[in-house]
Amino acid sequence: MTPSDSDPARADPAQARPELRALFCVARARLTPADSAELAGLLQAGLDWNYLLQAAVRHGVWPLLHRHLEALPADSFPAAVRETLREVMRGHADHVKKHVGILHQLLDAFRAAGLDLTPYKGPVLGARLFGDPAMRQFSDLDWLVRREEARPTGACLRALGFQPSLGAPPGWEAWYERARHEYSFHHSALDCFVEVHWGAWPRFVAMPVDIRAFWDRRETVLLDGRPVPSLPMEELLFFLSLHGTKHQWVRLAWLADIAELIRSTPALDWVRVQTLAAQSRSTRFLHVGLWLAYHLLAAPVPAAVAAQLTADPRVEPLARAMAAHVCGGSLSAPAETEHLRFMYRTLPRLRDRLRFIWGVAVEPCRDDWTACPLPPVCVGLYAVVRPARLCWLALQRRLARGGTSQS
Numbered sequence: 002m003t004p005s006d007s008d009p010a011r012a013d014p015a016q017a018r019p020e021l022r023a024l025f026c027v028a029r030a031r032l033t034p035a036d037s038a039e040l041a042g043l044l045q046a047g048l049d050w051n052y053l054l055q056a057a058v059r060h061g062v063w064p065l066l067h068r069h070l071e072a073l074p075a076d077s078f079p080a081a082v083r084e085t086l087r088e089v090m091r092g093h094a095d096h097v098k099k100h101v102g103i104l105h106q107l108l109d110a111f112r113a114a115g116l117d118l119t120p121y122k123g124p125v126l127g128a129r130l131f132g133d134p135a136m137r138q139f140s141d142l143d144w145l146v147r148r149e150e151a152r153p154t155g156a157c158l159r160a161l162g163f164q165p166s167l168g169a170p171p172g173w174e175a176w177y178e179r180a181r182h183e184y185s186f187h188h189s190a191l192d193c194f195v196e197v198h199w200g201a202w203p204r205f206v207a208m209p210v211d212i213r214a215f216w217d218r219r220e221t222v223l224l225d226g227r228p229v230p231s232l233p234m235e236e237l238l239f240f241l242s243l244h245g246t247k248h249q250w251v252r253l254a255w256l257a258d259i260a261e262l263i264r265s266t267p268a269l270d271w272v273r274v275q276t277l278a279a280q281s282r283s284t285r286f287l288h289v290g291l292w293l294a295y296h297l298l299a300a301p302v303p304a305a306v307a308a309q310l311t312a313d314p315r316v317e318p319l320a321r322a323m324a325a326h327v328c329g330g331s332l333s334a335p336a337e338t339e340h341l342r343f344m345y346r347t348l349p350r351l352r353d354r355l356r357f358i359w360g361v362a363v364e365p366c367r368d369d370w371t372a373c374p375l376p377p378v379c380v381g382l383y384a385v386v387r388p389a390r391l392c393w394l395a396l397q398r399r400l401a402r403g404g405t406s407q408s
């Protein structure tokens with residue numbers, strides 16, 4: 002975190018540029034009278050529409066922006082903007098319809114193969130939180146699976162024409178299952194990505210989240226008129242907070258999910274949520290997400306829970322740094338080094354942070370396998386190969402910068 006990130010004004014949504022304040026207004030299922038009045042005032046004052054539309058896409062709230070602007074009188078904003086919103090929304094609606102159909106096909110195929118998976122995020126979350134699967138932007142279909150069913154699920158997806166897109170090379174499947182806890186697949190003809198998760202983190206992020214316990218409390222929701230399994234709201238809030246932290250909360254849509262889940266679930270069992278976080282040593286992860294949703298999107302976090310958000314002295318500085326990034330208006334993601342620093346500071350114990358550093362430094366990824374293919378029995382050699390490759394890349398970047406500055 003830089004000194005400027007600690008400036009309270011930078012993390013204050015009221016001090017953000019007006020286009021972002023408009024997105025803060027619309028990032029919810031229904032506008033309150035106060036939201037509507039603020040949005041009307043921003044529209045009357047004038048907005049940079051090119052920036053607003055780019056920011057809406059970057060933050061994953063284009064559908065919600067369309068929903069709430071479409072409800073306004075025709076003369077509230079430029080006709081060209083309204084037509085752009087409608088055109089993009091038509092394409093998004095087609096994308097969602099296709100993926101809802103694929104989700105049901107996959108669910109049927111998994112059941113026929115004796116596999117029990119749970120879809121989450123994507124269209125399921127859109128339907129559940131915002132009343133319409135098209136109210137969320139998404140690029141893939143995410144599924145939770147028990148670890149013992151991970152490899153059979155991969156075989157089922159291959160039989161359906163999906164191919165691994167970010168997985169391990171042949172022979173590394175068993176190591177990958179133990180270390181990475183997810184597979185990614187792509188169907189080129191359908192242009193559909195599928196991610197299968199049996200854990201919340203790679204192994205070197207030592208947060209013991211046992212998703213098998215989620216199966217006992219699953220609920221059934223309707224998606225396009227058909228029942229699909231879904232996580233209960235408590236587990237969903239917990240898992241969404243882990244996902245947002247994993248990706249440094251750089252998209253407003255992830256906070257909109259948190260805020261809308263809280264708004265739509267007055268009887269949310271907060272003790273259950275806090276227990277799930279405590280059991281996996283991820284209370285800080287949960288509290289950073291709740292702080293951001295509370296301060297940026299006015300999520301109705303109960304007073305007793307809100308009072309706990311500052312009990313950990315690391316929560317507010319971490320959350321303010323992320324709020325400053327969002328409110329600062331940048332449409333690019335933080336640098337990878339910033340992301341790693343954020344994850345390091347979010348981990349609760351010294352041993353967790355040391356294990357994280359070790360895992361980042363030595364556990365192989367696709368680039369390492371490509372640069373230096375080794376069999377699984379030689380995995381220990383990557384403790385030398387990967388740091389050497391990273392140092393070589395850093396040296397190349399430094400030399401390139403030096404050559405540019407001299408030219």
